[in-house]
Amino acid sequence: MWVSAVAVSLAGMVALVVTARWLQWREDGTGARGGGSGGGARARPNVVVGPWRMTAFQRLDFTADDVARCVEGSDGIIGAGSSGTVYRAKMPNGEVIAVKKLWQPSAQKEGGAQAPEEPPKRKDEADADGGNRSMLAEVEVLGHLRHRNIVRLLGWCTDGEATLLLYEYMPNGSLDELLHGAVCRGKQAGLDWDARHRIAVGVAQGMSYLHHDCVPAVAHRDLKPSNILLDADMEARVADFGVAKALQGAAPMSVVAGSYGYIAPEYTYTLQVDEKSDVYSFGVVLLEILIGRRSVEAEYGEGSNIVDWTRRKVAAGNVMDAAEWADQQTREAVRDEMALALRVALLCTSRCPQERPSMRDVVSMLQEVRQGRKILAPGMAKKQPNKD
Ligand SMILES: Nc1ncnc2c1ncn2[C@@H]1O[C@H](COP(=O)(O)OP(=O)(O)OP(=O)(O)O)[C@@H](O)[C@H]1O
Numbered sequence: 001m002w003v004s005a006v007a008v009s010l011a012g013m014v015a016l017v018v019t020a021r022w023l024q025w026r027e028d029g030t031g032a033r034g035g036g037s038g039g040g041a042r043a044r045p046n047v048v049v050g051p052w053r054m055t056a057f058q059r060l061d062f063t064a065d066d067v068a069r070c071v072e073g074s075d076g077i078i079g080a081g082s083s084g085t086v087y088r089a090k091m092p093n094g095e096v097i098a099v100k101k102l103w104q105p106s107a108q109k110e111g112g113a114q115a116p117e118e119p120p121k122r123k124d125e126a127d128a129d130g131g132n133r134s135m136l137a138e139v140e141v142l143g144h145l146r147h148r149n150i151v152r153l154l155g156w157c158t159d160g161e162a163t164l165l166l167y168e169y170m171p172n173g174s175l176d177e178l179l180h181g182a183v184c185r186g187k188q189a190g191l192d193w194d195a196r197h198r199i200a201v202g203v204a205q206g207m208s209y210l211h212h213d214c215v216p217a218v219a220h221r222d223l224k225p226s227n228i229l230l231d232a233d234m235e236a237r238v239a240d241f242g243v244a245k246a247l248q249g250a251a252p253m254s255v256v257a258g259s260y261g262y263i264a265p266e267y268t269y270t271l272q273v274d275e276k277s278d279v280y281s282f283g284v285v286l287l288e289i290l291i292g293r294r295s296v297e298a299e300y301g302e303g304s305n306i307v308d309w310t311r312r313k314v315a316a317g318n319v320m321d322a323a324e325w326a327d328q329q330t331r332e333a334v335r336d337e338m339a340l341a342l343r344v345a346l347l348c349t350s351r352c353p354q355e356r357p358s359m360r361d362v363v364s365m366l367q368e369v370r371q372g373r374k375i376l377a378p379g380m381a382k383k384q385p386n387k388d
C-alpha cells in the first residue's frame, strides 16, 4: 500500500517538474522571439516582446529568431556608423552574415539612448500608407541586385520596433581600414599598385552596374571608403547603397545626402543627388587610393578637401611625391599608370557635373590604364637602364 502511495507521489513530483520545465522552455521561446534571451526581454524597457518577422530576398537557412539572438549582446559588434551598429553573426548552420541594427530615428535625433520608433510595416500593413509602400518597394529593388562588386542584401527583420538588415559578411573589412587604419598608416602594408588598381576597377564596376544595368538606375548617395568592403579574395564590394536611408524614410535625404568630404559641390545649391554626384564621390575615393591620404585633412587648409589639394599639387608638378605609400622605385615603375588614373580621378571630380564621365566610361578608362602597361612594358623595360 505504502509503496503505491510513494510511487504516486513520485510520479506527481516528476509531472510537476516536467510541467515547470515545459512552462519555462515556452517562456524562453517567447523571450527569444521578442529579441531577448530567457526572461530577459521584459527587464529591458526598449525591447518589445513580439514575433520577429523576416523578409528574405533569397533562400536563407536560418530564422529571424536566430538573427535576433546574435545581436543581443555586444560580443559580435564589428563597427558602427551613422545608421546603426554592425554585428558579425554566426548562424546555427555555421554561416556567417553581417547584421546592421538600425538606430531608431527618434534616438538619432536626440543623440541619446535608443527610443521607440515607428517600425517599418509589412507589405500588408503598408497598404494604407503610400509612403511606406514606396519605401519597401525601394528596399525590395535593392534586395534583388546581384553583382560581384556589390555587397548583397540578404533580407531584413523587424520585431515591430528594431530593424535588422542582413548582408553578406565581408571578412577583409573596409577600404577605409585598409587605407587609413592604425596598422596601415604610412606605408600601407601589402597594398601595392596592382592591388589599388584592382580595387579601383572593382568599385567602378559595382557603381557602373548600379547606374547602367539596374532599372531604374540606383544612385548610391554615400560612396566612401567605409562603404567599400573587401571580400575573401580582396575583391572590392560596394555596400550601403541607400538601403538604410530608404528604410528610415525620406527625411534623411532632405537633411543630408552623403558624407562630408565626398559630397559633390553642386549639392550645396541643388540639394539633389544623382549619378553624377556618385561619380564625384568615386573620384574622391580614387584620389584616396592613389595618394593614400584621407579626403579631409588639416593640412589641406580651411574648406579644402583632397580634390583642391591635389589640383594645387598637380599645378606645382609634385603630386606623385605625395603618394607616400610607395617608395621612389615603385613610383617610377608605375608613374605612367598612376598619372593616367589621376587624370580619371580629376575628371570625375570636375566641378561641373556635365564634365564628369559616366561610370561605364570610368571602368573603360581605368582598364586602359593597365592595358597601356601591357603594351608599353617591354619597351619601358629596355629604357630603364638609360634612365640611371
Ligand atoms: N557586410 C559587412 N561585412 C563586414 N563588415 C561590415 C559589413 N558592413 C559593415 N561592416 C563594418 O562595419 C563598419 C560600420 O559600417 P556602417 O555602414 O554602419 O558605418 P560606416 O560605413 O562607417 O558609416 P555610414 O553609416 O555613414 O555608412 C564598416 O566600416 C565595416 O568595417
Ligand SMILES: [Mg+2]
Residues within 6 Å of the ligand: 081, 226, 227, 239, 240
Ligand atoms: Mg556604411
